[in-house]
Amino acid sequence: MKTFAEFGLEPKVLQAITELGFEESTPIQSKAIPIALTGTDLIGQAQTGTGKTAAFGIPLVNKIPVTEDRIVALIMTPTRELAIQVSEEIGKLTRYKGLRSLPIYGGQEIGRQIRALKKKPQIIIGTPGRLLDHINRKTIRLDDVQTVILDEADEMLDMGFMEDITSILSLVPDNRHTMLFSATMPPNIRKLADQFLKDPQHVSVIPTQVSAPTIEQAYIEVHERQKFDALSRLLDMESPELAIIFGRTKRRVDELSEALQKRGYSADGLHGDLSQNQRDAVMRKFRDGSIDVLVATDVAARGLDVSGVTHVINFDLPQDPESYVHRIGRTGRAGKEGTAWSFVTPRELDHMHFIEKVTRHKIAKKPLPSIAEAIEGKQRVTAERILEAMDGEAVHEFKAIAIQLLEQYDSVNLLAAAIKLITGEKKDVNIELTPEDPIRAKKRRPDVRTNGRRFSGGPFGGGNRTGSGPRGRGEGGGGYGGGNRGGYGGNRSSSSSSNSGGGGGYNRDRDRDGGYRGRSEGRSDAPRRPRPSADE
Ligand SMILES: Nc1ncnc2c1ncn2[C@@H]1O[C@H](COP(=O)(O)OP(=O)(O)OP(=O)(O)O)[C@@H](O)[C@H]1O
Ligand SMILES: [Mg+2]
Numbered sequence: 001m002k003t004f005a006e007f008g009l010e011p012k013v014l015q016a017i018t019e020l021g022f023e024e025s026t027p028i029q030s031k032a033i034p035i036a037l038t039g040t041d042l043i044g045q046a047q048t049g050t051g052k053t054a055a056f057g058i059p060l061v062n063k064i065p066v067t068e069d070r071i072v073a074l075i076m077t078p079t080r081e082l083a084i085q086v087s088e089e090i091g092k093l094t095r096y097k098g099l100r101s102l103p104i105y106g107g108q109e110i111g112r113q114i115r116a117l118k119k120k121p122q123i124i125i126g127t128p129g130r131l132l133d134h135i136n137r138k139t140i141r142l143d144d145v146q147t148v149i150l151d152e153a154d155e156m157l158d159m160g161f162m163e164d165i166t167s168i169l170s171l172v173p174d175n176r177h178t179m180l181f182s183a184t185m186p187p188n189i190r191k192l193a194d195q196f197l198k199d200p201q202h203v204s205v206i207p208t209q210v211s212a213p214t215i216e217q218a219y220i221e222v223h224e225r226q227k228f229d230a231l232s233r234l235l236d237m238e239s240p241e242l243a244i245i246f247g248r249t250k251r252r253v254d255e256l257s258e259a260l261q262k263r264g265y266s267a268d269g270l271h272g273d274l275s276q277n278q279r280d281a282v283m284r285k286f287r288d289g290s291i292d293v294l295v296a297t298d299v300a301a302r303g304l305d306v307s308g309v310t311h312v313i314n315f316d317l318p319q320d321p322e323s324y325v326h327r328i329g330r331t332g333r334a335g336k337e338g339t340a341w342s343f344v345t346p347r348e349l350d351h352m353h354f355i356e357k358v359t360r361h362k363i364a365k366k367p368l369p370s371i372a373e374a375i376e377g378k379q380r381v382t383a384e385r386i387l388e389a390m391d392g393e394a395v396h397e398f399k400a401i402a403i404q405l406l407e408q409y410d411s412v413n414l415l416a417a418a419i420k421l422i423t424g425e426k427k428d429v430n431i432e433l434t435p436e437d438p439i440r441a442k443k444r445r446p447d448v449r450t451n452g453r454r455f456s457g458g459p460f461g462g463g464n465r466t467g468s469g470p471r472g473r474g475e476g477g478g479g480y481g482g483g484n485r486g487g488y489g490g491n492r493s494s495s496s497s498s499n500s501g502g503g504g505g506y507n508r509d510r511d512r513d514g515g516y517r518g519r520s521e522g523r524s525d526a527p528r529r530p531r532p533s534a535d536e
Contacts, residue, residue, distance in 0.1 A: 001024040001025050001026070001027065001030050002024065002025050002029075002030040003023075003024050004017045004018075004022065004024070004025055004058075005093040007025075007033050007034060007037065007058075008037075008209060009058065009062050009148070009427055010097065011095065012096035012097040013058065013096075013097060014167040015096050016092060016094065016095045016096050016097070017054075017058065017093065017165075018384065019092075020092055020093075022051075022054070025051075025514065025524035026046075026050045026051040026055075027046065027050065027205040028044060028045075028046035028050055028051060028052055028055045028203065028205045029051050029054060029058070031203045031205060032055040032056070032059075032179075032203045033042045033055060033058055033059055034127070035175075035201050036055070036056060036059035036060075036179060037059045037062065037063070039177045040177075040199075040200075040201050040203050040482050041177065041178050041179065041197040041199060041200040041201070042178075042179040042180070042196050042197075042200055042203060043179075043180050043181075043185070043189075043193055043197065043200050043201070043202045043203065043204075044056070044179065044180070044181040044203050044204070045181070045182060045183065045184070045185050045202075045203070045204040045205070045331070046183065046204065046205040046206065047183055047205070047206065047207075047210065047212045048211065048325065048326060048328075048329020048330075048332075048333065049212055049305070049329055049333025049334055050183045050205070050214055050334075051334070052092065052182075052183075053086055053091065053151070053303075053305075054409070055181070056075075056149045056179050056181060056384055057086075057089055057093050058093060058153075059089050059247065059316065060073055060090070060147055060149070061090065061093045061123075062096060062121065063147075064099055064122050066097060066098055068099075068120075068122045069120045070122070071121065071122065071123075071124050071140065071141065071142065071144060071411070072122050072123075072142040072144055072145060072146045072150050072230070073122060073124070073144065073145065073146065073147040073148075073149070074123075074124050074126070074131075074145050074147070074149070074168075074172065075090075075123065075124070075125040075148075075149040075150075075151060076125075076126060076127070076128055076148070076149070076150050076151065076156065076168070077125065077126070077127060077151045077152060077156075077303065078127065078151075078155040078156045078159055078161070078302060079127065079154050079277065079299055079302060079303075079448060080105040080106060080107060080108075080127055080279065081270075081279065081283055081299070081300070081304060082151065082152065082230070082284075082302060082303040082304065083103045083104070083105045083125050083126055084105070084280075085304065085305060086103075086105050086125050086151060086303075087101050087103035088123040090123055090125065093423060094123075094302075097217045097352070099117060099122050099124055100120065100121040100123070101121055101122070101123035101125060102117065102119075102121040102123070102124055102125070103115050103125045103126065104124055104125070104126035104127070104130050104131055104134060104140070105126060105127045105130050105276075106127060106129050106130040106133075107261070107274070107275065107279070108268050108275025108276055110130075110134075110137075113130075113134070113139075114134075114137075114139050115219055117134070117139055117309075120225075120476050121241070123189075124140065128148075128156065128161045128164035128165055128168060131164075132164055132167060132168060133167065133170055135171065139217065139429065141174045141417045142168070142171040143171070143406065144173075145172045145173065145176060146175075146176055146177060147176060147177045147179075148169065148172055148174075148176055148177070148178045148179070148196075149178075149179045149180070149181070150165070150178075150179070150180045150181070150183070150192070150196075150324065151181050151182075151211045152182050152302045152303055153180045153181070153182055153187045153189060153190065153192055154182050154184060154185065154186050154322070155182070155302050155326075157188055157192060162164065162192075162398050165192075165196075166195070169196055170357070171346060171535050177534065178196055178197050178198070178200075180192070180193060180196075180197065180378075180512050181354075183210070183325060183326060183329060183527060184210065184326070185321045186322060187191055187230060189405070190334070192278070194328075198394045209359065209360050209361045210325050210359050210360065210361075211325050211329060211332075211340075211359055212329060212332045212363060213330055214332035214335060214336060214338060215328055215329070215331060215332035215337075215340050215343075215361045216310075216338070216339045216340070217339075217340045217342075217361060217364065217365070218340070218341050218342075218363060218364045218366045219342040219343070219344050219352055219363050219364070219365055220234075220341065220342070220343055220344070220347065220365075220366055220367070220368055221342050221344050221345075221346060221349065221365065221367060222344070223346070224345050224435045224436065224438075225435065226368070227315060227343050227433070228256075228259060228332055228431050228433055230247070230368050230369070231256075231260075231313065231315060231342060231343075232263055232265075232374070233368070233369040233370070233371065233373070233374040234341060234369055235265060236291070236369075236372075236375070236377045236378045237369040237373045237374050237376070237377035238310075238339065239377050239380070239381045240293075240310045240311035240312060241292065241308050241309075241310045241379070242286065242289070242292050242293075242294070242306065242308045242309045242310060242498050243292065243294070243309065243310065243312070243313060244293075244294045244295075244296060244300060244306075244309055244312050244313070244327075244330050244331075245267075245293060245294070245295045245296070245312075245313045245315050245339060246295075246296060246297070246298065246300070246301065246312070246313070246314050246315060246318065247295060247296070247297060247314065247315050247316055248297070248316035248318075248330070248436050249271050249297065249436065249533055250271040250272065251434060252299060252315070253269040253270070253271045253295050253296060253401055253433060254269055254315065254378070255433050256269070256270075256295045256315060257269035257293075257295040258434065259431040259433065260293060260295065262431065262523070263429060263431065264424070265292075265293050266290075266291045266292050266293065266298060267291060267292075267293035267295055267296070268282045268285060268286070268291045268293075269282070269294075269295045269296065270282045270283065270294060270295070270296040270297070270299060270300055271296065271297040271299055272297065272299050274396075276413045282294070282475070283465060286413070287308060289308070290399055297324060298318065298327070298429065300330065301318075301323055301326045301327045301330070302326050303326075304330055306330070307333070307334075307335070307336075309330050309331045309338065310331060310337075310338055310339065311331060311338065311339050311340070311341070312327055312331045312338065312340045313340075313341045313342070313343070313498060314328075314340070314341070314342035315342060315343055316411040316436055316439075317342055317343070317344060317348050317351060317352065317439050318439075319353075319439055320427070321354070321355045321358035321359055323453050324342075324355050327340075327358055328340035338345075341366075342363070347438040348438045348439050351439050358486070365372065366513065369438060379419060379423055381423075382419050382422045382423045383419065385422065386418075386419070386422070405444075408508070417458060457504065491505075505534060516524050
């Protein structure tokens with residue numbers, strides 16, 4: 001992989017990259033950055049957690065002059081949390097250069113955003129609904145925008161944002177530089193690309209398996225009513241550092257996070273019906289580790305990058321293979337290891353196999369953790385905590401009493417009693433969750449079947465389907481180097497011009513304030529993949 005110095009970046013940008021601890025570029029970065037620096041339109045696809053944000057962020061901050069005092073770059077994201085996160089990463093990249101970036105998203109007081117806009121940010125990162133609000137109020141003008149980036153573009157389409165994106169982009173000058181990024185590229189993305197990109201280069205770094213190789217995947221067959229106990233046992237057995245649990249609906253997320261709290265876990269929920277303040281507070285707590293279990297709808301499936309997430313648990317299976325890939329991609333990021341578990345009810349087994357087929361990854365079936373395994377897991381955590389505490393400074397204050405106790409009692413009994421106390425009793429609260437219907441195997445349009453057409457260029461229709469450029473194999477090995485399970489080895493890489501016909505129409509429903517109000521209202525069932533009548 002290339003070092004960042006090889007891209008000919010400004011010293012101040014390089015300095016920021018070094019400070020972020022990036023030693024070498026990831027495969028998508030080494031392919032996309034040189035192309036982006038030339039101003040060519042780009043479709044970038046690479047596995048979750050492989051640095052797509054910096055792949056567009058670095059060339060962007062490199063090219064904008066500090067003296068610029070107009071909005072010259074626009075980044076659109078499907079969710080508020082992602083807008084905030086991308087804005088923070090751009091902020092880090094431009095730390096020494098001193099560009100100004102601003103997230104614009106629904107749910108935050110608009111007056112505050114208007115005040116921030118007066119500071120003349122050069123880069124705006126926003127969700128489509130709120131962006132349009134500002135455009136209509138004339139608090140944001142796009143006349144001077146030279147670069148547009150669509151992060152998770154397929155998700156924005158799925159949420160019914162096509163019309164908003166079209167209106168927004170119609171206000172951006174035609175000679176702009178446009179880039180589009182996602183881990184998955186379903187066929188409908190081509191419509192968007194055809195409409196908004198000019199002779200784009202398709203840069204993809206996707207191996208035969210679309211999910212990151214650093215994620216260990218397993219599923220457990222459980223009945224709906226067993227799910228909660230299975231979850232408690234799994235959490236006890238695995239003792240995640242940080243875990244994200246995905247539930248199908250907002251109600252499910254509320255019930256589940258409450259139930260987990262009752263059982264003594266440090267958990268909280270995230271979904272589109274919470275106020276923005278609540279959403280921000282939950283994300284803050286999760287990022288700083290004051291809660292260690294985040295229960296969420298798919299609002300957290302895309303793009304979120306929280307370091308230390310060791311586990312993703314699909315309490316309910318997602319409807320689509322794409323969602324599955326994005327959800328589990330919240331762990332195993334930047335070359336770190338992660339584990340993804342899914343609960344599958346007997347009637348959903350076919351759906352699980354469909355996900356396996358589409359993602360081209362065999363997912364191991366594991367037994368329900370036993371009570372003994374759960375207990376053992378909890379005790380192991382206590383033992384680890386004790387060993388860690390031994391290194392702490394304050395231990396000597398307890399030594400006198402320890403010596404005294406050891407003189408009178410058996411050491412094994414003493415320690416066992418201490419472990420028991422620290423481990424704590426399981427709070428045996430009765431939990432009843434409202435059952436969810438199983439995911440229905442649904443009829444798929446011919447082009448989304450695994451008939452080889454859709455996936456011919458790699459999973460999810462990426463790769464080199466329509467391109468005429470060179471096709472390379474075996475590039476991209478190594479990844480971040482060191483310690484990963486497989487790195488990026490065996491990647492299929494392609495770089496080609498992409499142009500193909502578009503698909504059907506898109507539902508106009510959308511969330512006016514740019515949030516993720518839920519599929520029942522804001523996230524309409526896109527024609528490509530009808531969703532169940534879930535909340536979100
Ligand atoms: N060159 C690099 N070296 C080390 N770490 C990196 C590098 N580039 C990015 N990272 C880190 O990797 C993590 C994942 O990056 P990012 O969020 O951009 O992934 P992504 O490809 O956009 O994933 P997703 O598909 O889930 O959105 C971030 O914490 C980022 O700081
Ligand atoms: Mg991303």
